[in-house]
Amino acid sequence: MATSTSIIQSIKSEQEDGYSDDSLFNIKPWGADLSFRELIERYDEDELVKPELQRNYVWDRREASRFIDSLLLGLPVPSIFLAQTRNEKLLIIDGFQRIMTVRDYVRGIFSKDQKSFALSRTDKINKRWRGKQFAELTDTEQRRIKNTTIHAIVFAQQKEPESDDTSLFQVFERINTSGRTLTAQEIRNCVAQGALNTLLFRLNEDVVWRILFGLESAEPRMRDMEFILRFFALSSEQFKQIKQESLSLKRLLDLYMKNHSSINDTTAGEMAQRFIAAIRLAHEMFGVNAFHNISPSNNKKYVPKFSPTIFDSILIAIDSATRRGIAPSQDPGGNKSALLQNDAYRSAIAQETMRKSNINLRIQLASRHLFGVDYE
Incomplete structure (x- = not known):
């Protein structure tokens, strides 16, 4: 299994994005x-x-x-x-x-x-x-x-525009003096308590997810929970409707968590079923290295680090195809290897990873290689 340090290092750059607007003053x-x-x-x-x-x-x-x-x-x-x-x-x-x-x-x-x-x-x-x-x-x-x-x-x-307001997240980040710098997901856990937060805790205990993430127990700073939230946010209809090209991951997840904090039991059940079904199929198709990249020097060997961008593209592609009743193409392992060697995909998972066009491109390429269909 990957170490906690290697997982943290593999996601550090995406955690450091911040806000560029003035919503703090809302x-x-x-x-x-x-x-x-x-x-x-x-x-x-x-x-x-x-x-x-x-x-x-x-x-x-x-x-x-x-x-x-x-x-x-x-x-x-x-x-x-x-x-x-x-x-x-x-x-x-x-x-x-x-x-x-x-x-x-x-x-x-x-x-x-x-x-x-x-x-x-x-x-x-x-x-x-x-x-x-x-x-x-x-x-x-x-x-x-x-x-x-x-x-x-x-x-x-302020009441308006409530759906696009992240001020409370920023206030908590800047003012809390509990003795350590909080991660973005720890702040969301504080600010956006509710049914979605409870669901993330429950899904984070899933045995297959723990295997694929690479740590037997929950990551102390809630980064594993953030990936589950990332899956839901990037596969949502709200994300598909965003026109902006350059995105802040922190802001995107803050808003999704805030706007969906009070989901009802039916919605929570549907979300849980989607995530668990996709995780299990990912494990069935690719084993423990489902969300790992191949070694630059040996394309038959996987690196030990969990990759956030391989995770979101492959899992969302699996979720989309599964919900449409589309079965994986033959030889999923070979198809994944071809995907990871595709120049366009390699660029989309490594460069400007929070540009919307790159997010869509890597999901689209994963859908085509693994299921032979376009992403919807």
Whole structure:
């Protein structure tokens, strides 16, 4: 199997594209002072939502205790960033650790180990509160924590043009300070939660997909999930209607994820069936090297790297033909070898890979070589 490093290197260049328009400014931020009492209540009532990526609480007891100590001392608290979702909930962009720390302390259970939450006994904590749980504080001290306000900067997307707006993705990318630079798919997982996101997680566990991707378990930075999303986006009717020639992969996938986040169960089932059927036929036709290129020095040997452009062209060609009831041409292995040696195809999978004409060309050539038909 390919290593995680080789897979990451093979897709790095396509991950680095960015936005060239001003959609970042298609937002209306405002400030609001919210008490921790209100934030906890909103969180418990599912009106304040943490992104899936931030599921794990990472502060240790000393860090959490220091923060509670700061509140009791009346020290200022850094601002948090929230985003208003379509259904009027608030998505936590930055500030999850602070909110959860106070919530944990008030309810008396530390999220990280599910044990009782008493403040650390270190000399960095004021001696009045060392080792104390919330219930052991005075009424005045308890109210001080709950009534402490924290300034929130809230982002709301403009309503028009909603289908072409990527501002929230960019806000999250620029502002989130969770300690590491997020990949594009990690940001989508945070911003565009919903039925499509859930479907991508489920499909990413498919045994045959894991074999063809080349890693037994999910890739930690969600790049494997992004390829599944790529398959759906590049094979969609919306993509076929795009007139623009030079495309940003990041923007294209952001918009597809955003506009399809709330698909219904029927649509999700149809999408799952398409992907699984295409993946299984790819494995049946070409084995574990279905999405690998041939060696430049030996056209009978495959390189170990997963190729994004070979993946999208071959899998979309398979999906299109399968849905039309067209069987593969005889000798699929030989046909794939001929495809990979075709000069036009080699150019389309290696140069200006996000030009729409090159995307269409490589899918078309894959359709002709593997199924003897034009791509539709």
